[in-house]
Amino acid sequence: MLGRGRTGNAKFVKQINRQGILYQLKKRGQMSRADLAKHTELSRPCVSALVDELIQEGLIHEVGVGESKGGRRPILLEYNSQAQLVVGAVFEGSMLHMAIADLHGDLLARYHTRLVQPTDGETATQSLEAGLAALLAETGFEKDRLLGMGLGLPGITRKRNGTVSYAPSTGWMGLPVQQEMEARLGVPVTIDNDVNMMTLGEYYRGVGKGVSNLVYMYVGTGIGAGIVIDGQFYRGSTEAAGEIGYMMIGPVRKCSPGGYGAFEQNYAVPGVMDKAMAILPETDPAVSVVKQLVQAAGTNAAARQLLEDVYQHWALGMANLVSVLDPELLVLSGEMIHIGKAGKNRMEELLRQWVPVVPQITFATLGEQAGLVGAVFSVLEPFPKQVT
DSSP: OTTSOOOSSHHHHHHHHHHHHHHHHHHHOSEEHHHHHHHHTOOHHHHHHHHHHHHHTTSEEEEEEOOOSSSSOOEEEEEOTTSSEEEEEEEETTEEEEEEEOTTOOEEEEEEEEOOSSOOHHHHHHHHHHHHHHHHHHHTOOGGGEEEEEEEESSEEETTTTEEEEOTTTOOOSOOHHHHHHHHHSSOEEEEEHHHHHHHHHHHHSTTTTOSSEEEEEESSSEEEEEEETTEEOOOTTSOTTOGGGSOOSSOOOOOTTSOOHHHHHHSHHHHHHHHHHHOTTOOTTSOHHHHHHHHHTTOHHHHHHHHHHHHHHHHHHHHHHHHHOOSEEEEEEGGGGGHHHHHHHHHHHHHHHOSOOOEEEEOSSTTHHHHHHHHHHHHSSHHHHTO
């Protein structure tokens, strides 16, 4: 069990015992050496020696004295969550969002920039370099303290081998993106699909916390979903699970390799915007198209009709997800957060007509922060087992 002492190969045992001390401090907060000996089942001399090493390395520090239990007041120790740091970065539409976080996943500083359009791989990489430099300058941290960067990218991203299979917006198709990013940025990089990162964020820190089976549905420039089954993120055999933009919903159009799918061609933001501008020429492309439709629907019959069409087709995608995955929770995000309670009620009404069981449906709560939190935790996911 993690957090308990071990015996055996000396080098391996020492590492495991160090992990046990860090685990207890992270789990329980401030502790004395005596408390650590009790909870790790290690001897006090062993704990003292390991604690001295960990203090020298900056992984833990002394934070004061505790209450006496009959003898001298004990010196309290605390896990240093800023011994190493993590960077999260997500490309979302025309924006790049970045943040630097501690080992608890708490964001310490953020950076946002609008990308020059059209965005290609080189432009995106340069934006990442500038953002990383800005974050390090703002926080005063050195790059050698970075554990790594989690990077959320559009398209079908293969986390296991660090490549992107399909990327309609950047042209990164079949390229060793992770390897190139690591060479350019000088830090270890973990890549994943942008919607997967958002899903991880809501799962760890948002509305999905504590939920074992959930689907996160995102509508933006494209349409995608993140899937968690029995507490495990599901990516599929080629890591293309959740690419629901390719569902055959709406008028079927030709989909070129690396291009947008039928569902997103028709009912992602660009498709809906085209429909809205045809009936409402005053529609502002810089403002949420659904928000504008909801506002206009009160007095404009054409806007009401288009909004109903959008609800019905989004609900068709939700029905497909629910029928196959039977999630406990369905999280609506991106453009969908602008539909309000009335819009959510309408789609729930449609789902009750189409599927036997309707899960709890709720809006994402972290907003643009979801992807950043997920990107950070994509690096931290294996880290607690090794260090914390």
